[in-house]
Amino acid sequence: MNIYVIMKRTFDTEEKIVIENGQISDEGVEFIINPYDEYAIEEAIRLRDDNGGEVTVVSIGDEEVEKELRTALAMGADKAVLINNEDIEDSDQFTTASLLAAYFEDKEYDLILGGNVSNDNSTGQVGPRLAEQLDIPYVTTITKFELDGEKVTIERDVEGDVEVIETSLPLLVTAQQGLNDPRYPSLPGIMKAKKKPLEEIDYDDLDIDEDEIEAKTETVEIFLPPKKEAGKILEGELDEQVQELVKLLRQEAKVI
Amino acid sequence: MDFRLDEDIEFLKSNIRKFVEEEVEKVAMQIEKEDRVPERIIQLSKEMGLFGLSIPEEYGGLGIGMVGKCALYEELGKTHNGFTTLIGAHTGIGTVGIVEMGNDEQKEKYLPAMAAGEKIGAFALTEPAAGSNASNLKTTAAKKGDKYILNGTKHYITNATEADVFTVMAVTDPSKGAKGITSFIVEKGFPGFHLGAVEEKMGLKGSHSAELIFEDCEVPEENVLGELGKGYVNALKILANGRAGLAARNLGSCQKLLDMSLAYVEDRVQFGVPIIEHQAVAHMVAEMAVEIEALRSFTYRVAWMVEEGKKVIKEAAMLKLYGSEVYNRVADKALQVHGGLGYISDYPIERFYRDARITRIYEGTSEIQKNIIAGQLRKEYNQ
Ligand SMILES: Cc1cc2nc3c(=O)[nH]c(=O)nc-3n(C[C@H](O)[C@H](O)[C@H](O)COP(=O)(O)OP(=O)(O)OC[C@H]3O[C@@H](n4cnc5c(N)ncnc54)[C@H](O)[C@@H]3O)c2cc1C
Numbered sequence: 001m002n003i004y005v006i007m008k009r010t011f012d013t014e015e016k017i018v019i020e021n022g023q024i025s026d027e028g029v030e031f032i033i034n035p036y037d038e039y040a041i042e043e044a045i046r047l048r049d050d051n052g053g054e055v056t057v058v059s060i061g062d063e064e065v066e067k068e069l070r071t072a073l074a075m076g077a078d079k080a081v082l083i084n085n086e087d088i089e090d091s092d093q094f095t096t097a098s099l100l101a102a103y104f105e106d107k108e109y110d111l112i113l114g115g116n117v118s119n120d121n122s123t124g125q126v127g128p129r130l131a132e133q134l135d136i137p138y139v140t141t142i143t144k145f146e147l148d149g150e151k152v153t154i155e156r157d158v159e160g161d162v163e164v165i166e167t168s169l170p171l172l173v174t175a176q177q178g179l180n181d182p183r184y185p186s187l188p189g190i191m192k193a194k195k196k197p198l199e200e201i202d203y204d205d206l207d208i209d210e211d212e213i214e215a216k217t218e219t220v221e222i223f224l225p226p227k228k229e230a231g232k233i234l235e236g237e238l239d240e241q242v243q244e245l246v247k248l249l250r251q252e253a254k255v256i
Numbered sequence: 257m258d259f260r261l262d263e264d265i266e267f268l269k270s271n272i273r274k275f276v277e278e279e280v281e282k283v284a285m286q287i288e289k290e291d292r293v294p295e296r297i298i299q300l301s302k303e304m305g306l307f308g309l310s311i312p313e314e315y316g317g318l319g320i321g322m323v324g325k326c327a328l329y330e331e332l333g334k335t336h337n338g339f340t341t342l343i344g345a346h347t348g349i350g351t352v353g354i355v356e357m358g359n360d361e362q363k364e365k366y367l368p369a370m371a372a373g374e375k376i377g378a379f380a381l382t383e384p385a386a387g388s389n390a391s392n393l394k395t396t397a398a399k400k401g402d403k404y405i406l407n408g409t410k411h412y413i414t415n416a417t418e419a420d421v422f423t424v425m426a427v428t429d430p431s432k433g434a435k436g437i438t439s440f441i442v443e444k445g446f447p448g449f450h451l452g453a454v455e456e457k458m459g460l461k462g463s464h465s466a467e468l469i470f471e472d473c474e475v476p477e478e479n480v481l482g483e484l485g486k487g488y489v490n491a492l493k494i495l496a497n498g499r500a501g502l503a504a505r506n507l508g509s510c511q512k513l514l515d516m517s518l519a520y521v522e523d524r525v526q527f528g529v530p531i532i533e534h535q536a537v538a539h540m541v542a543e544m545a546v547e548i549e550a551l552r553s554f555t556y557r558v559a560w561m562v563e564e565g566k567k568v569i570k571e572a573a574m575l576k577l578y579g580s581e582v583y584n585r586v587a588d589k590a591l592q593v594h595g596g597l598g599y600i601s602d603y604p605i606e607r608f609y610r611d612a613r614i615t616r617i618y619e620g621t622s623e624i625q626k627n628i629i630a631g632q633l634r635k636e637y638n639q
Contacts, residue, residue, distance in 0.1 A: 070267065184275050187305040187318050187328075190268055 001053030003044045004107070005077070006100060006114040006126065007037040009061055009068045013119055022222055033068045036115025039175035042182040043145055044113050045076040051147060053110075054078045058103065060096055062086045066198065073193035074185030080198040088203060092215035093121075097129035099213060102206040104134055112172040116141045124174070131172040139165055141176040259556075265324040272331040275304060284336040287462040288607055293339050301343065301373065306332075308371030309347040310501075311355060315367035322562040326504035326555055333508020337611035338462030340505055345414040345463070346370070348498040349619070350377025353423040353439060356497065357482035357490055362441060366421055378419035380410040380442075380468055381491050388624050391434035391488050395470060397426035402477045404428070404440065406470035409452065414618075416466035417454055420444050423494070424468075425487045437487035441479040448473030459610035495619055499572040500559045503579030506615055507555055510548045510583055513590035513608055517541055521593050531593070540589045547582045554578060570632035577625035580615035587612040 011017075012030040019025065033041070044055045056079040057072040059065045069080035083099055085091060104112070112131075117124040124140065131138035143162070144155035147169075154165045157176045185193070232248070234241040249256045261269070283294050301307065310325055311317025320328075325347075332340045351370050354362055354377075369375040386392040395408025406426055413422075422442045429436030442449060452467025482490050521532035521541060531537045558575045561568050587609040591598035598605040616622045 067267070071271070074271075184300060184304050185271055186303060187268055187271070188308070188313070188316075189305075190271060191264065191313075191318065191320075194264065 001048065001051045001110045002108055003048055003053060003055045004104075004109050004112045005037065005040045005044045005055065005057045005072070006112065006130070007041065007057050007059045007068065007072060008034045008115070008118045008120075008126075009059065009065045010034040010118055010120045017224065019222055019224060024222060031064070031068065033071060034115050034118045034120075036117060036119070036175050036177070038115075038182040039177065039179040040113035040115055040173075041072050041075055041077060042180045043175060044111075045183075046180065047111070047145070047147065048076075048078075056081060058083065058100065060085050060099055063200075069198055070190075070193050071185055073196045073198070074190040075183055076185075076189065078196065080196070082198065082200045083206070084200060084202050088210065088213070090215040091213075092217045093123050093125040093129060094216045095213045097126050097133060099203055099206065099208065100126070100130050101133035102208040103201070104130070105207065110169045110171075112136075112170075114172070114174045116174040116176045127172055127174040134172070136170050136172055137167055138172040138174070139167065140174045142173045143176050143178045145173065145179070261327055262324070265320070265327050268318075268320075268324070269327050269331050271304075272306075272328055273334075275300065276331060276335045280335040280339055284339075284604060284607075285602075287336050287338055288601075289461075291338075291461045291464075293342055293462045297339065298373070305371070306343050307346055307373030307376075309343070310351055311347075311367050311371040315363055316371035317367070322500055322559040323556060326500055326559040329501045329504035330508040330511070330555075333505035333510075334512040336462065337505075337509060337608070338460045340508075341414060341460050341463035342418065344501065344505055345379070346373075346377045346419075348501050349379035349494050350415060350419065350421075350423070352497050353379065353481055353490060353494050354421075354441065356493065357439065358441075361478065362481070366441065370421065375420040376415055376418045378413055378415040378422050379494065380413045380416075380422050380424045382412050383408065383410055388621055390491065391437065393425060393427050393437060395424075395426040396430070397428050397438060397440065397475070399428070399477075404475045404477065404480070406440070406442070406448070406473040406475055408470050410468040410470075411452070412455065412465045412618075413468055414463060414465050416451060416468055417464040422468070423481060424470075425491050426470075428484060428487075432485065434488040435485050437491075438484050439481040439487040439490045440475050441481050442470075442473065442475055446473055446475060458613060459607065460614055496569060496572045497562070498619060499576040500555060500562055502615070502619060503551065503555045503558070503575045506579040506583040506612075507548065507551050509608055509612070510544070510551065510586040513586050513605070514541070514544050514548055516605065517544065517590045517593050520597075524595075537593055540593050544586045544589050547586060551579055551582045570629055570636075573620075573625040573628040573632070576620060577622050577629070580612075580622060583612045583615050 009031050012032045015029050017024055041057060048055045055077040057069060057077045058081045059069055060083045062084065065082055069082060073080055083103060114127040128138055128140060139154050139156055141157045142154050143157050146153040150168050152167050152169060152171060156163050156165060234244050279300060280297060283297060287293055305318060308317035309328060313319030332343060354366050370377055381390055383394055385394055395406060397404040397406050420443060424440045424442045425437055426440060427436055428438040448471045450469040450471060452469045454464055454466040518541060521537055522530050524531045554575055558568055558571050561571060591605050591609050594605050597603050
């Protein structure tokens with residue numbers, strides 16, 4: 001089975017967001033594999049172990065992503081591919097999906113896994129966009145994946161409910177929390193990962209034109225959510241408090 | 257001179273950090289209350305290969321040098337010391353004897369299972385009458401056919417309750433004093449091997465120290481570890497080898513205490529300002545940081561000396577002494593800057609404070625380290 005995982009390097013979930021000159025600063029920030037992509041990697045490794053084949057993890061970014069790719073190799077993936085996009089100035093989810101589509105053009109794949117969303121931009125677009133471009137079926141927010149010959153049975157999370165879907169390969173799925181419990185890479189596995197292949201591709205090497213993949217969206221402004229203000233405690237008789245509350249909800253909070 | 261760690265080691269370190277933060281820290285209070293490391297943590301540690309930290313690659317271990325090991329121990333030191341001791345006593349004194357002094361058959365027989373954590377290791381030197389005076393052993397090993405018959409009692413043996421494989425020092429020739437001691441590899445299943453009382457302790461919860469009783473315990477001849485009569489020297493070598501690792505664990509604990517203290521003194525307001533703005537508090541934090549930095553440099557220098565194959569008797573003793581004393585001073589200051597909260601058991605400071613205390617005692621007390629250092633200094637002077 002040829003299994004691919006698309007993976008993004010993101011800020012550690014614990015990091016505080018700092019805005020400098022209108023941009024999110026990444027100074028001193030710890031990076032991780034996007035947690036949802038970690039579920040995808042884990043699932044891919046388990047499927048490979050059960051069914052044979054190969055797991056290739058693909059990421060788009062700069063050289064720094066090698067660290068996260070190596071982590072995926074240390075977890076048990078067989079190969080890693082880095083598509084270097086440093087020279088692309090204007091990029092969004094459309095750009096990312098298009099680069100990936102160009103990469104997959106001449107590949108044989110049975111299954112592509114990704115995260116449901118990334119923990120930074122959280123658009124959840126790259127997986128579905130890629131599947132559309134490759135013209136293969138896709139299922140998002142999956143919490144269970146079962147393969148029986150060609151038949152695939154999937155459980156997906158729909159706002160807290162479970163939907164069961166039957167489909168077949170080739171297929172793209174995106175992982176939701178609960179799909180599995182990702183393993184920690186073993187220390188010997190980390191040392192061995194050094195010897196596994198990590199291919200670096202420049203986006204120029206893909207059959208693609210920069211104009212064709214130019215971002216479709218524009219970021220107008222980046223700002224932090226307003227600081228939470230201290231709560232107000234109302235005093236007095238109960239009916240006075242109710243009157244005061246209604247007044248505040250109308251005039252200050254403007255919610256009624 | 258280059259103070260950077262290899263990229264590989266940094267990478268291993270960041271993976272241990274993640275494991276420690278996401279898994280071990282979450283159950284630290286539970287370990288403390290239940291005096292037990294949860295099975296899940298043990299299982300994950302096995303899967304990660306933590307038990308093979310000091311075992312060569314050919315026997316299924318990680319196969320890294322002392323500098324790398326110290327970097328990993330430093331990360332492990334940041335979390336619950338009982339957990340760290342369980343791992344550390346196995347990867348340190350519990351396996352080093354077989355790695356360093358074992359023959360090929362012994363290594364093949366024991367190390368792969370020990371690297372996988374399927375068999376846990378322990379080191380048994382101390383006896384009721386032989387603490388600091390470690391060569392005053394009463395446990396005897398008499399040759400009988402192709403076996404040695406062990407009789408005697410060891411106490412305070414870390415990992416005794418969990419361990420399957422013990423490095424045991426016993427007297428094979430009472431007429432020769434320290435030169436009549438031999439090391440043995442003893443399995444818990446050998447006839448005549450009994451586990452005695454498990455001690456209640458001040459700290460290091462989750463790590464257990466207990467008594468071993470040998471009652472005509474039969475040990476096959478092929479389980480003699482190293483040469484006959486070299487047991488005491490072996491024990492000293494095993495302990496010396498462990499010293500950089502122990503210091504690195506102490507270093508990690510110190511760093512954790514400093515990090516917690518910094519966060520607290522910036523946050524806690526008294527007299528209208530964060531308490532770090534009171535100079536007495538600021539100075540305590542500064543003093544902690546200086547000692548930690550000195551300990552860090554010293555730890556990695558000794559680790560480097562070990563890697564270079566240099567003789568480190570004096571330096572290892574200095575490091576054992578310094579690392580333990582710094583840990584105790586840092587724990588004391590961390591508790592002080594936390595005020596009452598530092599003394600409350602729902603918060604980890606008092607746990608580190610109690611756990612720090614043992615480091616001045618086990619693997620050779622601070623006083624014994626000073627004896628070793630002074631002895632080495634005299635030797636150098638008189639040469
Ligand atoms: C939690 C724990 C875990 C342990 N784990 C192990 C283990 O895994 N394996 C193992 O073999 N042992 C282990 N030990 C034993 C430990 O190494 C000894 O307790 C230690 O070496 C001190 O010996 P002692 O307790 O007999 O104290 P003593 O030797 O009786 O010392 C008492 C005091 O006298 C001082 N003193 C003694 N002689 C001198 C001297 N010549 N000069 C100056 N001062 C001196 C000591 O420094 C100390 O302050 C452990 C102990 C504990 C508490």
